Amino acid sequence: MALDSLFDPDGVAVVGASATEGKIGYEAMQNAIAYDAPIYPVNPSGSGTVFGREFVSSVTEIDGPVDLALSCVPGPVVPDVIEDCGRAGIGAAVIFSGGFAEAGEEGEQLQRRLVEAADDGNVHLLGPNTSGFLRPAEDLHATFATGTEDIRSGNVAIIAQSGGIAFATAFRAENEGRGVSAMVGLGNSANVGFQEAIDFFDTDDQTDSIVLHVEGTNDARGLLETCQSASTPVVAYNVGEQDVGDFAESHTGSLTGDHELYEAGFAQYGVPTVRSVAELYDAGTALADCPRPSGPNVGVVTAQAGPGIAITDRLKADGATLPSLSDETQAVVEEILPGITFSANPVDTGRPMPEFGDVVEAVARDENVDIVLVYELFEEGLGFPTETLEGLPEATGKPIVFATGGARAALEPELEKMTECDIPTYTTPERGADAVGALVNYAKRNPLADAVESEVNTDD
Amino acid sequence: MALDSLFDPDGVAVVGASATEGKIGYEAMQNAIAYDAPIYPVNPSGSGTVFGREFVSSVTEIDGPVDLALSCVPGPVVPDVIEDCGRAGIGAAVIFSGGFAEAGEEGEQLQRRLVEAADDGNVHLLGPNTSGFLRPAEDLHATFATGTEDIRSGNVAIIAQSGGIAFATAFRAENEGRGVSAMVGLGNSANVGFQEAIDFFDTDDQTDSIVLHVEGTNDARGLLETCQSASTPVVAYNVGEQDVGDFAESHTGSLTGDHELYEAGFAQYGVPTVRSVAELYDAGTALADCPRPSGPNVGVVTAQAGPGIAITDRLKADGATLPSLSDETQAVVEEILPGITFSANPVDTGRPMPEFGDVVEAVARDENVDIVLVYELFEEGLGFPTETLEGLPEATGKPIVFATGGARAALEPELEKMTECDIPTYTTPERGADAVGALVNYAKRNPLADAVESEVNTDD
Numbered sequence: 001m002a003l004d005s006l007f008d009p010d011g012v013a014v015v016g017a018s019a020t021e022g023k024i025g026y027e028a029m030q031n032a033i034a035y036d037a038p039i040y041p042v043n044p045s046g047s048g049t050v051f052g053r054e055f056v057s058s059v060t061e062i063d064g065p066v067d068l069a070l071s072c073v074p075g076p077v078v079p080d081v082i083e084d085c086g087r088a089g090i091g092a093a094v095i096f097s098g099g100f101a102e103a104g105e106e107g108e109q110l111q112r113r114l115v116e117a118a119d120d121g122n123v124h125l126l127g128p129n130t131s132g133f134l135r136p137a138e139d140l141h142a143t144f145a146t147g148t149e150d151i152r153s154g155n156v157a158i159i160a161q162s163g164g165i166a167f168a169t170a171f172r173a174e175n176e177g178r179g180v181s182a183m184v185g186l187g188n189s190a191n192v193g194f195q196e197a198i199d200f201f202d203t204d205d206q207t208d209s210i211v212l213h214v215e216g217t218n219d220a221r222g223l224l225e226t227c228q229s230a231s232t233p234v235v236a237y238n239v240g241e242q243d244v245g246d247f248a249e250s251h252t253g254s255l256t257g258d259h260e261l262y263e264a265g266f267a268q269y270g271v272p273t274v275r276s277v278a279e280l281y282d283a284g285t286a287l288a289d290c291p292r293p294s295g296p297n298v299g300v301v302t303a304q305a306g307p308g309i310a311i312t313d314r315l316k317a318d319g320a321t322l323p324s325l326s327d328e329t330q331a332v333v334e335e336i337l338p339g340i341t342f343s344a345n346p347v348d349t350g351r352p353m354p355e356f357g358d359v360v361e362a363v364a365r366d367e368n369v370d371i372v373l374v375y376e377l378f379e380e381g382l383g384f385p386t387e388t389l390e391g392l393p394e395a396t397g398k399p400i401v402f403a404t405g406g407a408r409a410a411l412e413p414e415l416e417k418m419t420e421c422d423i424p425t426y427t428t429p430e431r432g433a434d435a436v437g438a439l440v441n442y443a444k445r446n447p448l449a450d451a452v453e454s455e456v457n458t459d460d
Numbered sequence: 461m462a463l464d465s466l467f468d469p470d471g472v473a474v475v476g477a478s479a480t481e482g483k484i485g486y487e488a489m490q491n492a493i494a495y496d497a498p499i500y501p502v503n504p505s506g507s508g509t510v511f512g513r514e515f516v517s518s519v520t521e522i523d524g525p526v527d528l529a530l531s532c533v534p535g536p537v538v539p540d541v542i543e544d545c546g547r548a549g550i551g552a553a554v555i556f557s558g559g560f561a562e563a564g565e566e567g568e569q570l571q572r573r574l575v576e577a578a579d580d581g582n583v584h585l586l587g588p589n590t591s592g593f594l595r596p597a598e599d600l601h602a603t604f605a606t607g608t609e610d611i612r613s614g615n616v617a618i619i620a621q622s623g624g625i626a627f628a629t630a631f632r633a634e635n636e637g638r639g640v641s642a643m644v645g646l647g648n649s650a651n652v653g654f655q656e657a658i659d660f661f662d663t664d665d666q667t668d669s670i671v672l673h674v675e676g677t678n679d680a681r682g683l684l685e686t687c688q689s690a691s692t693p694v695v696a697y698n699v700g701e702q703d704v705g706d707f708a709e710s711h712t713g714s715l716t717g718d719h720e721l722y723e724a725g726f727a728q729y730g731v732p733t734v735r736s737v738a739e740l741y742d743a744g745t746a747l748a749d750c751p752r753p754s755g756p757n758v759g760v761v762t763a764q765a766g767p768g769i770a771i772t773d774r775l776k777a778d779g780a781t782l783p784s785l786s787d788e789t790q791a792v793v794e795e796i797l798p799g800i801t802f803s804a805n806p807v808d809t810g811r812p813m814p815e816f817g818d819v820v821e822a823v824a825r826d827e828n829v830d831i832v833l834v835y836e837l838f839e840e841g842l843g844f845p846t847e848t849l850e851g852l853p854e855a856t857g858k859p860i861v862f863a864t865g866g867a868r869a870a871l872e873p874e875l876e877k878m879t880e881c882d883i884p885t886y887t888t889p890e891r892g893a894d895a896v897g898a899l900v901n902y903a904k905r906n907p908l909a910d911a912v913e914s915e916v917n918t919d920d
Contacts, residue, residue: 022841098810145837146839146840146841147838147839147840147866147867147870150867150868150869150870151867160766161766162764162765162766162767162769163764163766164764164765164766164767164768164837165766165767165770165889166766167764167837167865168764168766168767168837168865168888168889171837171865171866171867171887172865172887172888174867174868175867175868175887213766215766215769239766239769239770239773240769240773241773241776241777242772242773242776242777243776244769244772244773244776247765247768247769247772247804247806247808275774275890276770276774276888276889276890276891277770277865277888277889277890278888278890278891304622304623304624304627304628305622305624305707306620306621306622306623306624306625306626306628306673306675306699307622307624307625307628308624308707309622309675309699309700309704309707310625310699310736310737312702312704312707313699313700313701313702313704314735314736316701316702316703316704317701317702344707346707348707350558377605377624377627377628377631378607379606379607380606380607381482381606405627405628405631405632405737406607406631407607407610407611407631407634407635408610408634408635409610410607410610427631427632427635428628428632428736428737428738429625429628429736429737430735430736430737430738431736431738
């Protein structure tokens with residue numbers, strides 16, 4: 001793969017490595033050594049060792065395989081470092097420093113020099129002006145940021161224009177007791193941008209969905225086409241609904257684009273969009289964990305009417321359809337719960353009860369339903385009906401999503417069980433509805449052509 | 461106060477109390493006994509004791525003061541129970557059972573009989589068709605729901621049409637490590653509705669803000685006028701943006717009203733509105749913890765540009781104004797951080813650093829700024845600048861709100877410190893922006909007339 005040297009390196013050089021705590025070159029070194037590969041601190045004025053590794057004066061002096069350089073040096077020196085990387089056969093570099101295209105004309109000139117050096121030496125650049133990337137499953141923390149060891153391994157890849165948003169989303173994952181397959185801050189995207197990164201993680205075994213943070217890009221069509229051709233589902237958070245131009249330009253050197261055009265473009269190319277970091281990760285987990293939805297028809301089951309109404313309201317606003325359940329399903333539901341409050345869709349059971357899982361299963365098996373959304377306030381005595389639910393998404397081929405509310409200590413172990421059942425479970429009614437909204441909008445624009453194809457194949 | 465018998469009772473009767481685990485009359489009894497007052501299990505067919513209290517055959521047979529009855533009996537029997545309550549001088553009852561106005565014509569008739577009995581006997585009714593209420597600080601759990609002992613005491617009162625939403629919001633508070641001064645599910649609002657409940661908690665010492673969940677009410681103007689005349693800030697979550705009429709009517713017997721009219725009405729009467737349970741509680745905490753904002757002008761300080769842009773975008777969508785900072789403030793900021801990335805507003809410090817608190821203070825003291833919103837990814841080595849921030853909201857009279865991201869274990873103790881500083885702190889960029897959005901919309905419609913008055917008074 002084109003970006004193997006960046007995201008799957010055989011050795012790492014930390015350029016500007018430092019033995020002084022608090023310096024970027026120290027933090028990057030401390031993060032890097034967790035990775036199972038040779039790590040080389042590079043600093044012409046360094047002597048002795050740092051974290052047990054001997055200082056090397058230049059990347060060209062390294063004796064051993066190195067694919068990736070983490071550049072911790074100030075902006076003006078970076079083009080020379082990248083020239084050296086090219087000479088040393090280092091295929092990729094992460095450039096933390098700013099002062100490039102985001103910083104006026106002088107910076108733009110510096111970035112042009114940087115890109116020339118990279119092109120001449122065949123070096124893939126992440127950044128400049130980025131906080132780097134993480135691949136927790138590989139213990140690869142290519143960043144100077146601290147506290148990243150708490151970010152767990154998971155199946156959602158975050159690709160963000162802003163390193164700050166990348167971290168905000170990754171910590172959101174951690175707060176939810178989940179993780180990420182990768183977290184990438186693109187920064188100025190000098191020669192590695194959305195397209196290259198999406199292409200890489202589209203074929204990554206650990207990645208089941210890709211979530212994007214987009215401020216603006218010079219090649220919107222290229223981005224959209226890459227998303228469309230990816231076989232991994234993609235969701236996008238496009239910032240810039242309001243005019244934040246001045247401030248945004250000072251950030252990654254990209255003007256925020258026309259928000260409405262982006263939203264329309266993403267919709268047309270099959271990418272659901274969201275309006276916050278929390279929604280972005282929620283949508284990512286729904287798309288990563290669930291079977292691919294075959295349509296926008298949502299069957300809702302709720303154990304409490306009020307949250308059921310809030311969910312129905314929000315689902316409709318998100319573009320979902322609530323079909324009537326088949327007569328057969330309604331009959332099954334009424335047999336399970338005689339005198340049930342409301343059985344059309346939503347199904348309102350009035351309270352959770354031991355038969356709750358059977359009701360969910362009946363709705364999941366309804367031919368009118370493509371996706372199931374369930375709400376129940378958590379009751380410790382009952383728990384979630386995981387015995388009935390286990391295997392149900394796979395057996396029906398349909399996404400089943402839960403929303404709930406309960407005390408944290410009681411909920412947490414139960415939420416892990418639900419994750420094991422591939423049933424994403426969210427802790428407020430609206431989060432569940434919005435996650436299903438992403439599934440709905442994905443289904444609308446990505447008809448299951450290959451599912452039909454694979455059915456044909458089974459006849460062989 | 462009119463509703464003291466309901467929310468501050470001297471004794472409680474559990475009508476339909478049961479010694480059989482899992483029955484509503486058992487759960488209600490188990491919850492009730494935590495309250496420091498005489499608790500009487502009432503059941504004509506009960507014998508012996510339950511939770512150490514001797515069964516009484518009727519509320520009229522209770523020997524001692526009783527203000528509140530928790531009715532756990534089936535709907536058709538309830539009017540008789542309320543008649544007995546009136547006879548026994550019991551001033552209030554919570555009615556858990558359904559089958560009233562939400563359940564067709566027969567139910568409506570039953571509800572009319574119930575209200576007549578209540579009016580004749582001067583009984584305030586919460587419900588019918590409610591899961592009850594909580595006042596955690598008093599250990600008063602007037603509900604049959606389980607797990608409510610985890611819901612902590614706090615300074616936000618939840619008044620919800622739906623008991624399910626009431627609990628969803630209260631558990632959200634618990635998940636956030638916070639609490640509620642009260643949680644009330646109104647249900648069918650037979651004779652205690654929004655107005656009575658708001659009036660009660662407006663004068664409650666523990667309550668600093670009131671958050672409402674509204675599906676629909678027969679007296680929208682009365683509700684709005686009550687909100688406006690309350691001196692405690694009120695926020696509302698009005699469900700029913702989309703058509704959910706059928707299902708909603710089956711719930712509390714009220715049709716969801718015209719969403720746009722409600723939104724316009726709330727705006728006109730000074731009540732910020734939100735779109736989810738999470739936003740509702742977040743807005744409630746901002747209004748409860750912060751000084752009352754004097755205007756919509758927000759000064760933004762961010763340690764990371766990307767989240768700063770997302771926040772700015774969202775703030776503007778929420779109706780906030782971002783004024784230019786005064787030349788004086790910009791000079792102070794640039795003295796603290798020479799060569800700072802962006803100092804106009806937002807102030808972008810590029811990274812958190814030891815001087816971060818001084819920058820926040822400079823912006824808080826700017827005369828153009830009414831509210832301060834700060835974003836910083838949490839760094840364990842630095843922590844939040846609580847030493848500088850402590851007392852700042854009080855000293856400036858301005859709300860200071862933080863948003864952040866970080867690993868949960870590292871963040872949690874720090875978030876408690878921030879709460880102690882009266883600085884509400886939210887764990888994603890957009891949550892912070894939306895909480896400030898509620899402050900902005902409150903300030904716009906509630907000019908600080910009494911602040912001027914109190915200034916005049918200080919001249920006396």
